[in-house]
Amino acid sequence: MLILEVLSKSTKDFDREDKFRFYRSIPEFCEYVLVxxxxxxxxxxxxxxxxxxxxxxxxxxxxxxSFASLGVQMSMSEIYAKVVFETSETEVQ
Structure with a gap:
């Protein structure tokens, strides 16, 4: 029903296009979420x-x-809990 994926820099285009095209062939599949x-x-x-x-x-x-297939809502702060985003300073170190 639901597939949720975290996008990486190296695979984000593949996930959005080819992989999504494959997933759509699954009859029960009805929601795709990319984080x-x-x-x-x-x-x-x-x-x-x-x-x-x-x-x-x-x-x-x-x-x-709002996750339609589950009838659940989550705030972005819940989804990204404990995530520390890289900054340009972090990337240099």
């Missing part, structure tokens, strides 16, 4: 009753993500 690892950013694709895919994007620490 960006370097900022408060979540992309969500929800399959509608007419078999079309609806895209939603959530951005910022105060946004709330």
């Amino acid at each position: 960006n690892q370097s900022e408060f950013l979540v992309a969500q694709y929800i399959k509608t009753e007419s078999n079309e895919w609806l895209f939603r994007e959530y951005e910022g620490e105060t946004a709330t993500v």
Whole structure:
């Protein structure tokens, strides 16, 4: 029903395109959520009753993500709990 993935810099394009195309062949699959690892950013694709895919994007620490297939909501601060984002200073060290 739901597939949730954390995007890495090296695989994010593959996850959004080829992998998503493969997942769509699964009849029960109806929600795909991609969590960006370097900022408060979540992309969500929800399959509608007419078999079309609806895209939603959530951005910022105060946004709330609604997981349609589960009937659950989570704030971005909950999703990113204990995540420390790299800054340019962190990357240099």
